[in-house]
Amino acid sequence: xxxxxxxxxxxxxxxxxxxxxxxxxxxxxxxxxxxxxxxxxxxxxxxxxxxxxxxxxxxxxxxxxxxxxxxxxxxxxxxxxxxxxxxxxxxxxxxxxxxxxxxxxxxxxxxxxxxxxxxxxxxxxxxxxxxxxxxxxxxxxxxxxxxxxxxxxxxxxxxxxxxxxxxxxxxxxxxxxxx
Amino acid sequence: xxxxxxxxxxxxxxxxxxxxxxxxxxxxxxxxxxxxxxxxxxxxxxxxxxxxxxxxxxxxxxxxxxxxxxxxxxxxxxxxxxxxxxxxxxxxxxxxxxxxxxxxxxxxxxxxxxxxxxxxxxxxxxxxxxxxxxxxxxxxxxxxxxxxxxxxxxxxxxxxxxxxxxxxxxxxxxxxxxxxxxxxxxxxxxxxxxxxxxxxxxxxxxxxxxxxxxxxxxxxxxxxxxxxxxxxxxxxxxxxxxxxxxxxxxxxxxxxxxxxxxxxxxxxxxxxxxxxxxxxxxxxxxxxxxxxxxxxxxxxxxxxxxxxxxxxxxxxxxxxxxxxxxxxxxxxxxxxxxxxxxxxxxxxxxxxxxxxxxxxxxxxxxxxxxxxxxxxxxxxxxxxxxxxxxxxxxxxxxxxxxxxxxxxxxxxxxxxxxxxxxxxxxxxxxxxxxxxxxxxxxxxxxxxxxxxxxxxxxxxxxxxxxxxxxxxxxxxxxxxxxxxxxxxxxxxxxxxxxxxxxxxxxxxxxxxxxxxxxxxxxxxxxxxxxxxxxxxxxxxxxxxxxxxxxxxxxxxxxxxxxxxxxxxxxxxxxxxxxxxxxxxxxxxxxxxxxxxxxxxxxxxxxxxxxxxxxxxxxxxxxxxxxxxxxxxxxxxxxxxxxxxxxxxxxxxxxxxxxxxxxxxxxxxxxxxxxxxxxxxxxxxxxxxxxxxxxxxxxxxxxxxxxxxxxxxxxxxxxxxxxxxx
Numbered sequence: 001x002x003x004x005x006x007x008x009x010x011x012x013x014x015x016x017x018x019x020x021x022x023x024x025x026x027x028x029x030x031x032x033x034x035x036x037x038x039x040x041x042x043x044x045x046x047x048x049x050x051x052x053x054x055x056x057x058x059x060x061x062x063x064x065x066x067x068x069x070x071x072x073x074x075x076x077x078x079x080x081x082x083x084x085x086x087x088x089x090x091x092x093x094x095x096x097x098x099x100x101x102x103x104x105x106x107x108x109x110x111x112x113x114x115x116x117x118x119x120x121x122x123x124x125x126x127x128x129x130x131x132x133x134x135x136x137x138x139x140x141x142x143x144x145x146x147x148x149x150x151x152x153x154x155x156x157x158x159x160x161x162x163x164x165x166x167x168x169x170x171x172x173x174x175x176x177x178x179x
Numbered sequence: 180x181x182x183x184x185x186x187x188x189x190x191x192x193x194x195x196x197x198x199x200x201x202x203x204x205x206x207x208x209x210x211x212x213x214x215x216x217x218x219x220x221x222x223x224x225x226x227x228x229x230x231x232x233x234x235x236x237x238x239x240x241x242x243x244x245x246x247x248x249x250x251x252x253x254x255x256x257x258x259x260x261x262x263x264x265x266x267x268x269x270x271x272x273x274x275x276x277x278x279x280x281x282x283x284x285x286x287x288x289x290x291x292x293x294x295x296x297x298x299x300x301x302x303x304x305x306x307x308x309x310x311x312x313x314x315x316x317x318x319x320x321x322x323x324x325x326x327x328x329x330x331x332x333x334x335x336x337x338x339x340x341x342x343x344x345x346x347x348x349x350x351x352x353x354x355x356x357x358x359x360x361x362x363x364x365x366x367x368x369x370x371x372x373x374x375x376x377x378x379x380x381x382x383x384x385x386x387x388x389x390x391x392x393x394x395x396x397x398x399x400x401x402x403x404x405x406x407x408x409x410x411x412x413x414x415x416x417x418x419x420x421x422x423x424x425x426x427x428x429x430x431x432x433x434x435x436x437x438x439x440x441x442x443x444x445x446x447x448x449x450x451x452x453x454x455x456x457x458x459x460x461x462x463x464x465x466x467x468x469x470x471x472x473x474x475x476x477x478x479x480x481x482x483x484x485x486x487x488x489x490x491x492x493x494x495x496x497x498x499x500x501x502x503x504x505x506x507x508x509x510x511x512x513x514x515x516x517x518x519x520x521x522x523x524x525x526x527x528x529x530x531x532x533x534x535x536x537x538x539x540x541x542x543x544x545x546x547x548x549x550x551x552x553x554x555x556x557x558x559x560x561x562x563x564x565x566x567x568x569x570x571x572x573x574x575x576x577x578x579x580x581x582x583x584x585x586x587x588x589x590x591x592x593x594x595x596x597x598x599x600x601x602x603x604x605x606x607x608x609x610x611x612x613x614x615x616x617x618x619x620x621x622x623x624x625x626x627x628x629x630x631x632x633x634x635x636x637x638x639x640x641x642x643x644x645x646x647x648x649x650x651x652x653x654x655x656x657x658x659x660x661x662x663x664x665x666x667x668x669x670x671x672x673x674x675x676x677x678x679x680x681x682x683x684x685x686x687x688x689x690x691x692x693x694x695x696x697x698x699x700x701x702x703x704x705x706x707x708x709x710x711x712x713x714x715x716x717x718x719x720x721x722x723x724x725x726x727x728x729x730x731x732x733x734x735x736x737x738x739x740x741x742x743x744x745x746x747x748x749x750x751x752x753x754x755x756x757x758x759x760x761x762x763x764x765x766x767x768x769x770x771x772x773x774x775x776x777x778x779x780x781x782x783x784x785x786x787x788x789x790x791x792x793x794x795x796x797x798x799x800x801x802x803x804x805x806x807x808x809x810x811x812x813x814x815x816x817x818x819x820x821x822x823x824x825x826x827x828x829x830x831x832x833x834x835x836x837x838x839x840x841x842x843x844x845x846x847x848x849x850x851x852x853x854x855x856x857x858x859x860x861x862x863x864x865x866x867x868x869x870x871x872x873x874x875x876x877x878x879x880x881x882x883x884x885x886x887x888x889x890x891x892x893x894x895x896x897x898x899x900x901x902x903x904x
Binding site: 157 | 190
C-alpha cells in the first residue's frame with residue numbers, strides 16, 4: 001500500500017505526463033492562452049488537493065478533465081462569459097472523446113512536432129511571425145495585436161488563420177505525418 | 180475538411196465569434212464528429228504554439244515585456260511553468276532509468292533526436308538530415324527505411340541517400356541488398372528500390388563489395404554503378420539528395436604567399452588578385468614612432484600583403500582606399516547557385532602600425548555577386564553604387580583596427596548567393612579615413628589570410644525526365660523515360676536526342692528544359708496550337724556543350740521566365756520564331772555563351788513570317804551569334820547588346836522591325852545590317868546618321884547610308900532608322 005504522499009506524488013506525475021493533453025482540452029473550452037494556463041494551474045492545485053479521490057488504474061484523463069471542466073465553467077460564470085463559450089453539453093462531449101485512452105498522443109511524436117514547430121515558426125514571414133508572437137507570447141488579443149502590426153483587426157484574424165495553416169503544413173512536411 | 184471549417188474554428192480560438200456565431204458553432208460541434216476531430220487537431224496546434232512560447236520564455240528567463248500593461252496574467256503563469264519544469268526533470272529521470280543506455284553517435288539534425296540502432300521508416304516527401312559525431316553528413320530522402328548497425332555502418336533497405344565523409348572518417352559503409360559500398364574519403368550516393376540498387380560517386384572514390392564476389396570494385400569520381408545489372412556509367416548528382424558540402428572553390432593566393440603578379444585595377448579574369456599599388460612582403464620593421472624597431476609578421480605563412488597607395492580620380496582626389504579584388508567563377512556551380520542554395524563566407528585579417536593620430540585606421544572587406552560576362556566586370560564595378568541590374572547582391576563589413584601591431588584583426592562577412600549569379604567579386608581594402616594625413620598614404624597597413632568558403636545547403640533530389648522517343652508528341656507518355664510526361668514539380672527535363680518532338684497543346688513547365696543536352700541532337704516544334712510556358716526558376720537551354728545540336732521552331736507560343744541560352748559551351752543551336760510568338764520576361768537571353776571555339780558553334784535567332792519576340796535583355800556575346808529578322812518579323816527588346824569582347828555578332832533585318840530602348844555594342848566591331856528598304860530599327864531617343872555611325876563598336880551594313888526620322892510614342896521621343904534611299 002502506497003503512502004498518501006507517494007500517491008499524491010504519483011498523481012502529480014500523471015498530471016505532468018498528461019499535461020499537454022490537459023492543456024489542449026482546456027484550450028478547447030477557453031482558447032485564450034493566458035487564461036487557459038491559469039486554469040491548468042488551478043486544475044493542478046485541485047488535482048493535488050484531491051489526489052486521494054483518484055483511484056489507481058482508472059482513466060486519469062477522464063478524472064482530470066472533469067476537474068478542469070469544472071474550473072473553466074466556474075471561471076466563465078464568474079466572468080459572465082457563458083454566451084461566448086461552448087455549452088456544458090458540448091464540453092462534456094469533448095471531454096469524453098479527448099479522454100478516450102485510444103486517442104492518446106504519442107509522446108515521441110509530440111516531441112518531434114514541438115521541434116518541427118520551433119523551426120517552422122522561424123520560417124513564417126516577418127509580419128505573420130510578429131503577429132503570432134504578439135498573440136501567443138505576449139497574450140495580446142488579435143484585435144489589439146493587429147494595431148501593433150499596422151493591420152485592420154479583420155486582417156489579423158485572417159493572418160492568424162494563415163499562420164496556423166502554414167505551420168501545420170510545415171510540421172506535416174517535417175514529421176511526415178498527418179497530425 | 181474545408182478551409183471554411185478551419186476558419187470558423189480559428190475564429191473561435193481567437194475569440195472573434197459573436198454569441199450567435201458561438202451558439203451555431205456549438206451546435207455544429209455537437210452534431211458533427213468530423214468537425215470535432217478537426218477541432219481537436221486545431222486546438223492541439225494552438226496549444227503547441229502556446230507551449231512553444233511559454234517554454235521559450237521559461238528558458239530565456241528574461242524579464243517580462245513591460246509595454247503591454249493589460250497582460251497582468253503573465254505573472255500567474257510562472258508558478259505553473261516552474262512546477263512543470265521541476266516535474267519534467269523527475270519524469271525524465273524515470274525515463275532514463277527505465278531505458279537501456281544507448282550508444283550516442285549522431286543525431287537527426289532537424290530534430291536533434293539521438294539515433295538508435297533500430298530500424299527507421301520514413302514516409303512521404305521529406306529529407307532526413309543526419310549528423311554523425313565523426314563529422315559525416317548524411318541525407319536520406321523519404322520514402323526510406325534504414326538502420327544503423329554501428330556508428331560506421333548503415334544498412335539501407337529502401338530509399339536514396341548521399342553522404343559526405345570528411346578526412347579521418349574513411350571506411351564508412353552503406354550496406355545494400357546487393358553488396359556493400361565502402362567510402363574511401365568521398366561524397367557519394369546510394370539508392371535502393373525493389374528492383375534497383377545503384378551507387379554514384381560525386382567526389383573521391385568508393386569500394387564496392389558485391390554479394391557473392393570476392394573481388395572488390397573501385398568506383399572513381401563521376402562514375403556510377405548499377406549493382407543489379409552490374410553495369411557502370413556516369414554519376415548524376417541530381418538523382419540524389421545532397422547534404423551540405425563545401426564547394427571546391429577557393430581564392431587564388433589567399434595568404435599572398437606566391438610571387439604571382441598582381442594586375443593593376445579590377446582583374447577581368449578569374450584566379451588573380453588585382454587592385455591598387457601594393458606589395459607582398461615577408462616582414463615589416465616599423466621605421467618610426469613609439470614601436471620603432473618592432474616587426475610586423477604575417478599572421479599565417481611567410482608573407483603578407485602591404486597596401487601602398489590608392490587610385491586617385493577627379494571625383495575622389497584622395498582615392499578613398501587602397502583596394503584589392505579577386506573574381507570568382509560560379510558558372511560551374513550554376514545548378515546549386517540557381518536554387519539559392521549556396522552560402523558564401525569571406526574573411527581576412529588586417530593589421531597596421533600604431534603610428535600617430537594621423538594614421539588611417541579603417542579596413543574593410545566586401546563580397547559582391549554579379550550576373551553577366553566577366554569581361555565586363557570593370558564597367559559593372561564602376562557603376563556598382565548605382566542601381567545596376569547586373570549586381571545581384573552584396574555584403575560588407577569594416578573594422579577600426581587597434582593600435583597594437585602584434586595583433587591581427589579578423590573581418591568576416593557572408594551571404595546567400597542569389598540565383599543567376601555568374602561570379603563573385605571579393606574585395607579587401609584599407610581606407611583613407613583619416614583626413615589629417617598629408618604625407619605617405621599608408622604608413623604600414625597589411626592584409627593576410629583571406630578565405631572564401633562556399634557551402635551548399637542540404638537539398639532533395641531532382642529527378643530528370645528524359646525524352647526517349649525519336650520523334651513524336653510531347654504529351655505521349657511513351658516518349659518519356661519512366662512512362663510519364665515531365666510535369667512533375669521537381670523534374671528537370673532533358674531532351675537529349677530527338678528527331679522532332681511536337682507540342683500541339685499547352686504545356687506548363689516549372690523546371691529547367693535542356694534541348695540537345697551534352698552531345699545530343701534534338702529538335703522541338705511548337706505547333707500553331709501549342710504553347711510552352713515556363714514559370715519558376717528554371718532555365719531554357721538550347722544546345723549545351725560541344726557536339727550538341729538543338730533547334731526549336733516556334734509556330735505557336737513560347738513563354739519563358741528566367742534565363743535562356745541559345746548555344747552554350749560551343750554547342751550549335753538555333754531558335755526560329757516562325758509566325759509564332761516568344762515572350763521572355765524576368766531574365767536574360769544569351770546567345771553563344773562561351774562559344775566560338777568549337778568548329779560547329781552556331782547561335783542563331785531567326786524571327787520570320789510575322790513572328791514576334793519580346794524580351795527584356797538580349798546579349799549576343801562572342802562571335803557567331805546571329806539575329807535575323809525577316810518577312811514581317813518583329814523583335815522588341817529593352818536592352819540589346821551586340822558582340823562580346825572577343826568576337827563580332829551580327830544582326831540582319833530584312834523586311835522586319837527591331838525596336839530597342841537601349842542599344843550597346845561590344846568592343847570589337849559588330850554588324851547591324853538593314854538589308855532592304857523595308858528593314859526598320861526603332862531606337863529610343865533622338866538620333867541622326869552621324870551619331871548612329873559614331874556608336875562605338877557599330878558597323879552599319881546594308882544600303883548606301885542611313886536615314887532617320889523622329890516620332891513620339893507614349894510621350895517619349897523615338898528615332899526610326901532605315902536605309903538611305
